[in-house]
Amino acid sequence: MPNKTYDAIIVGGGVMGCATAYYLLKTDPKLKVAILEKDPIYERASTPLSDGNTRIQFNIKENIQISQYGLEALARFSDDMEVNGEKPDAAFRQQGDLFILDEASREESYDGYLLQKSLGCDIRWLSQKEVQTYYPLYNLKDCVAGTFGPHDGTMSPMAVLLGYKKKVIELGANFIHAEVTEILERQNQITGVKLTSNEILNSKVVLNAAGAWAPEIARTAGVELPINPTKRQVTVIETNARPEKVLPLLFLPSGLYCIHESEGVFTVGKSFPDDYVGTNDFTWERKTFEADIWPELVEYFPSFDRLKIMRGWAGLYEVNTLDGNAILGEWPELKGFYLANGFSGHGFQQCHGVGRYIAELILGINPTLDLSIFSPQRILDKKPVFESRRKII
Ligand SMILES: Cc1cc2nc3c(=O)[nH]c(=O)nc-3n(C[C@H](O)[C@H](O)[C@H](O)COP(=O)(O)OP(=O)(O)OC[C@H]3O[C@@H](n4cnc5c(N)ncnc54)[C@H](O)[C@@H]3O)c2cc1C
16 A cells, blocks of 8 residues: 655646656655556546647747756656666657748747847748748748747657656656545645545645646635636648658648658647637547648648548647646645646646756755746736737647
């Protein structure tokens, strides 16, 4: 039987929960840490259903710095996560992210470009002509310029998650297959969690790392989070295009993105304002691609007028409806209740910097990277920090 009192309990064994456990145990190997995960094969967790992209191209300084640290962590990921001589491979492919800018997004993106440069990022401002060279399949519709991050790219999110998970188990974390039904507190101090089995695990520190399920679990402790679990769909297509080399990941101003996988194969996706909100629908709908995405694709990539739909899937974004950014830190009205929530579609890449930050907060260490801009206090104060003035994501 596991010891039922812990120094920290983590609700959710996705990438955020496991990365935080790693930084806790790396800093203090004697800690007793429990990670509770209701879905051990991660059928519905957002991490394995994500596109696995990381980019330096943000407009908020702290988001850029999180990505800079992410690149450092990825460079030594294989060595750091070694367990019994086995080194995980994140399959990080730095094909670069290319953002297409239209007249409306130009100025804001230029500000972001200057900020990224000032922080030492390798980032390029592209003319229309250069965009064409980087992405010959694109007909330049709506394009006034572009930005290209040569170190951005995609990887296997499951490999990163399992790398952290295996490592934390080796470091002594208790990874438990169980569903938390209630966060327990007494006089505004966390006391532990209750499981579906009615078992109670005790701790003065509980981290909510429950991804899209974070608002429902927070509510059991009387904490209301402005987070909507929102269905997002991804489709893999095979086209007749045969680019000479792997193309960058391309983002259109409308939010439509296109990841070149290999030869004629691309992964595409787009968020829509009426995407289903809730945690019960994971069906991928072919008609959404055919009716809402394909026509737009053809407008920008004329050679995609004939293609084969190979497969698709749906997963959940945890959309912070206040400002589209993470909510990080201790809830001001409940001592010991920590949040790593609300990542709104860019959480996978933030696991390294956020995991380190939350671990430092829990351990009372001065944070290596100050992420207090994303503090839960701003939720209570209703003071958003927007990445983009034009749209949340
Ligand atoms: C289609 C799609 C594409 C994406 N693309 C990207 C991308 O390219 N780059 C990027 O950075 N981000 C991307 N994201 C976002 C990213 O996947 C998430 O922000 C990130 O994975 C969140 O990690 P997490 O550990 O917080 O959540 P999750 O991976 O969802 O983990 C939370 C875990 O908590 C468990 N849990 C929930 N409730 C309970 C409970 N009561 N008891 C026990 N366990 C519980 C769940 O089973 C789950 O395993 C994408 C998301 C989707 C859906």
